Amino acid sequence: MNQQYPSVLLEKAVDEFSRLPGIGRKTAMRLVLHLLRQDTEAVEAFGNAIVTLKHEVKYCKVCHNISDTDVCRICSTPSRDSSIVCVVENIRDVMAVENTQQFNGLYHVLGGVISPMDGVGPNDLQIDSLVDRVKAGGVKEVILALSSTMEGDSTNFYIFRKLNGIDVKVSVISRGISIGDELQYTDEVTLGRSIVNRIEFTGKI
Amino acid sequence: MNQQYPSVLLEKAVDEFSRLPGIGRKTAMRLVLHLLRQDTEAVEAFGNAIVTLKHEVKYCKVCHNISDTDVCRICSTPSRDSSIVCVVENIRDVMAVENTQQFNGLYHVLGGVISPMDGVGPNDLQIDSLVDRVKAGGVKEVILALSSTMEGDSTNFYIFRKLNGIDVKVSVISRGISIGDELQYTDEVTLGRSIVNRIEFTGKI
Numbered sequence: 001m002n003q004q005y006p007s008v009l010l011e012k013a014v015d016e017f018s019r020l021p022g023i024g025r026k027t028a029m030r031l032v033l034h035l036l037r038q039d040t041e042a043v044e045a046f047g048n049a050i051v052t053l054k055h056e057v058k059y060c061k062v063c064h065n066i067s068d069t070d071v072c073r074i075c076s077t078p079s080r081d082s083s084i085v086c087v088v089e090n091i092r093d094v095m096a097v098e099n100t101q102q103f104n105g106l107y108h109v110l111g112g113v114i115s116p117m118d119g120v121g122p123n124d125l126q127i128d129s130l131v132d133r134v135k136a137g138g139v140k141e142v143i144l145a146l147s148s149t150m151e152g153d154s155t156n157f158y159i160f161r162k163l164n165g166i167d168v169k170v171s172v173i174s175r176g177i178s179i180g181d182e183l184q185y186t187d188e189v190t191l192g193r194s195i196v197n198r199i200e201f202t203g204k205i
Numbered sequence: 206m207n208q209q210y211p212s213v214l215l216e217k218a219v220d221e222f223s224r225l226p227g228i229g230r231k232t233a234m235r236l237v238l239h240l241l242r243q244d245t246e247a248v249e250a251f252g253n254a255i256v257t258l259k260h261e262v263k264y265c266k267v268c269h270n271i272s273d274t275d276v277c278r279i280c281s282t283p284s285r286d287s288s289i290v291c292v293v294e295n296i297r298d299v300m301a302v303e304n305t306q307q308f309n310g311l312y313h314v315l316g317g318v319i320s321p322m323d324g325v326g327p328n329d330l331q332i333d334s335l336v337d338r339v340k341a342g343g344v345k346e347v348i349l350a351l352s353s354t355m356e357g358d359s360t361n362f363y364i365f366r367k368l369n370g371i372d373v374k375v376s377v378i379s380r381g382i383s384i385g386d387e388l389q390y391t392d393e394v395t396l397g398r399s400i401v402n403r404i405e406f407t408g409k410i
Binding site for chain 1: 239253357
């Protein structure tokens with residue numbers, strides 16, 4: 001549908017919104033018209049928020065998470081256990097693990113996983129900096145918390161080999177049936193793996 | 206889920222995006238992180254497009270459609286028939302009718318329909334300016350092309366009464382079963398109305 005926009009400025013704004021992932025031209029139009037109904041301050045706040053973020057965002061020198069400061073809030077909290085480093089793909093994964101409130105160590109954000117199909121090699125990720133960080137000492141355990149995909153598994157293995165020879169424990173988050181899931185609805189690969197990787201029952205959950 | 210954002214700037218940007226209709230916090234985060242991966246110029250183009258639109262947008266003096274100029278492109282095209290005015294709710298409806306390529310008259314954008322439930326009365330809409338426009342002369346026919354809802358019908362009736370006594374033909378777009386629809390799947394209200402409002406078959410479609 002070759003739509004004729006009544007205004008070039010409107011078309012430009014719709015163009016920009018429709019470049020966002022998962023936003024088509026109809027949705028973009030709806031969003032732009034919504035913003036247009038807001039007062040000028042609200043629209044400026046919207047436009048400036050993303051531009052300011054882009055200009056002023058920093059990445060933590062230690063863990064490469066997004067941060068407002070040179071060293072992020074998590075890395076600079078003294079009560080956190082700096083001897084355990086949880087390796088994740090991106091900052092959303094940091095937030096996901098933080099939300100569990102089950103982890104009190106530090107993170108290392110890779111920026112993705114090794115994926116030759118997408119042109120992502122080990123040098124595009126923060127793997128060397130992880131190895132340097134572990135070599136610098138003080139890290140007793142590296143927990144690999146990457147996606148349970150082919151690419152995640154390859155990256156796990158690559159990091160494992162890179163850390164080989166350094167005195168550090170390398171662990172991987174457990175995979176198996178989700179809490180609350182019924183066995184009959186679990187996919188067979190997951191179920192099979194959860195049987196192979198069974199752990200001793202101690203009476204505790 | 207009370208998420209801890211690693212950066213205040215990031216949180217602010219996510220806040221702004223999640224205020225958009227139909228965008229939750231997870232989607233907002235995805236969009237913000239997508240923009241963050243683009244280069245600075247692209248992010249500035251995005252932020253500026255909507256702010257510029259808000260600052261510089263005009264509404265056509267004649268039909269109240271969005272426009273870059275005082276009188277919009279449609280109203281200022283001499284080849285269009287200024288004696289027929291199609292009344293629509295909003296600019297998306299203008300674009301929808303334009304896309305049919307079946308209409309060569311002008312428009313009048315009401316800005317909504319009368320809806321006491323939403324606190325929208327006749328004075329919130331461009332109804333008086335429509336009456337003035339018709340009174341000024343030169344308009345032979347007003348086509349009411351509002352939504353086929355209770356509110357649309359009320360607004361049709363309100364405008365019809367307002368135009369009563371002025372020498373102008375008032376018509377309403379036809380309603381009935383959609384082109385390509387099978388009778389058995391058409392809702393009974395639409396089907397009933399399309400039987401009551403049947404038109405003479407002339408052999409042409």
